[in-house]
Amino acid sequence: MIDLKKDETFLARWLNGELTEIDLKEFEKHPDYNFYVKLKQSTEHLPSLAYDVDTHLQRIHDNKERKETKDSKKVFRLFPVLAIAASILIIFGLFFYNPDTTISTGHGQMLTVDLPDGSQVMLNAMSQVVFNKRDWNAQRSLNLIGEAFFKVTNGNTFTVHTKHGDITVLGTQFNVNVEDSFFEVSCYEGKVKVKSATQEKILVKNQIFRSIKNTPQDFSSQLQEKPTWIDNTSSFSSVPLNTVIQELEDQYNIKINNSNLKLDILYTGTFPNDNLDVALRSVFSTLGMNYRLSENKKDVMIEK
Amino acid sequence: MQNEEGTICNERIFNDFFKSNARLLRNYLYYKFGDLDQAEDLVQESFIKLWNNCSKVSTGKAKSYVYTVATNLGISITRHQKVKFKYQDYVKHVKSDVDNQSPEFLALEDEFKVKLDNALAKLSDRQREVFLLSRIDKKTYKEIAQLSDVSVKAVEKLMHKALLSLRESIGNI
Known part of the structure; x- marks a missing residue:
């Protein structure tokens, strides 16, 4: 046998x-x-799985090109870094008059700032943080305009001052978005205390505080691991249209003529931060509106 | 020695190379790691990497390059999440591919098929890879051995073991 x-x-x-x-x-x-x-x-005649060679090959060529443009964008982004390095030098020169450090981003820029204690701030486009390096260890506090994602190391209280209220934490990850009439704090890890003009609230992981025109909103949404804008996508869930438009203008340095728009309707959706055409189409086509982009790609007319 | 014309950096050569290798690589990764979508992503990533490094990889080495890159990526992903071989995807495809089915395949009783599906999922990665490359893609032991850079004897042993463990998990019929 x-x-x-x-x-x-x-x-x-x-x-x-x-x-x-x-x-x-x-x-x-x-x-x-x-x-x-x-x-x-x-098992003699098991057919092999189909494979669409041409589609997959096309996808490779698309992706390798996108990777190349991404790389060139990275190079381009060195300019703000240089600009900031220069402004830090100037600020250093004025050290005795003004010990505050100001870091800001322009249209479509994104920047990670390392704070003296190892905490990190990632700034979205058209945003600004101001903090005091010298007193940092005694008092961890900074001023924010615009939108930023924070990764705070453990230590004493960390405070973010905004015109809509203060956020205090001990060590955690959270995102703050401050616009003229829009204020949102999302907690990605740990605990965050939000103190606005009208109320005080403690957020735990996955909770969001949102107020529109100083009115707190009852709102909840499933948070990802980090804000999507860090990966070059802006996403919105029931956000007033004017906030979405503001974000488009911040990302692309464009002016959107909004006289034909109802600015307080709520928008849910996403747009990429690195492709203007797709971004405009994503927002306005879903709202059923026609738009026209000017020759120099600076002005957008909404044609209802 | 080589000019740009003859290397993988030449888009036409790259495309031809992709067309003649991508499908088998996808199947190889699918059998090995068990997830069809993941296998297709790995093919994408390894070929993009090949393109980006085309000047450093000679035409003769390109095949083993994409297999190695894709396998290593796959291993580092599956180390974190144990993926069970999803034979379901496969069965679905088989159904939509009715024309190719032989009478034998149609005659396969449902019960045996279900048992076979489960038994395949239980095979080790290497056993499943060898068994399915041979049975589905009709690759010779020598060809399979070259893909994963092992001896023909090693492939034959894996095949033998695969059959033994299928016998074990399917039981009497």
Whole structure:
């Protein structure tokens, strides 16, 4: 009798029709012979999965190009870094008059700032933080205009001052978005205390505080691991249209003529921060509006 | 020695290379790691990486380059999340591909098919990879051995073991 435990390649050779007449005759007497024949027959004609070669090849060419433009964008973004380095130098020169450090981003820029204690602030476009380096360890507090994502290291209280209220934490990750009439704090980790003009609230992981025109909103949404704008996508969930428009203008340095728009309707959706055409289409087409982009790509007319 | 014309940096050569290798690589990764979508993503990533490094990879090495890159990426992903071989995806495709089905395949009883599906999911990565490359893609042991850079003997042993463990998990029929 054939010992399948002893001959370690027997079945492989059988499947391939490499056995000698004698071995084959022997194998036919094996109690499992019928099973293997059935297994062989039933797997003989399994069709291979379809694969759309052309689509996948196209996707590779698209993606490798996007990667290249992304790289060039990275190079371009060195300019704000240089600008900031220069402004820090100037500020350093004025150290005795004004010890505050101001860091701001322009249209479509994004910037990560390392604070003296190792905490991190990631600034979205058209945003600004002001903090005092010298007193940092005694008092961890900064002023924010615009939108930023914070990763705070453990330590004493960390405070973000905004015109709509203060946010205090001990060590956590959270996002703050301050616009003229819109204020939103999202807690990604730990605990955050938000103190606005009208109320005080403690947020835990995955909770969001939002107020529109100083009126707190009852609002909840599922948060991802980090804000989407860090990956170059702006996303909105039931946000007033004027906030969305403001974000488009901040990201792309464009002016949107909004006289034909109802600015307080709520918008839910996303747009990319690195492709103006797609971004405009994403926002206005979903709202059923026609728009026209001027020749120099600076002005957008809404044509209702 | 080589000019740009003859290397993988030439888009036409790259495209031809993709067309003749991508599908088998996708199947290889799917059998090995068990997730069809993930396998297709890995193919994408490894070919993009090949393109970006085309000047450093000779045409003769390109095939083993994409297999190695994709396998390593796959291993680092699956280390974090154990993916169970999703035979379901496969069965669905089989159904939509009615034309190619042979009478034998149609005759396969449902019960045996279900048992076979489960048994395939239980095979080790390497066993499943070898078994399905041979049975579905009709690759010879020698070709399979070259893909994962092992000896023919090693492939034969894996195949033998795969059959033994299918016998074990399917049981009597």
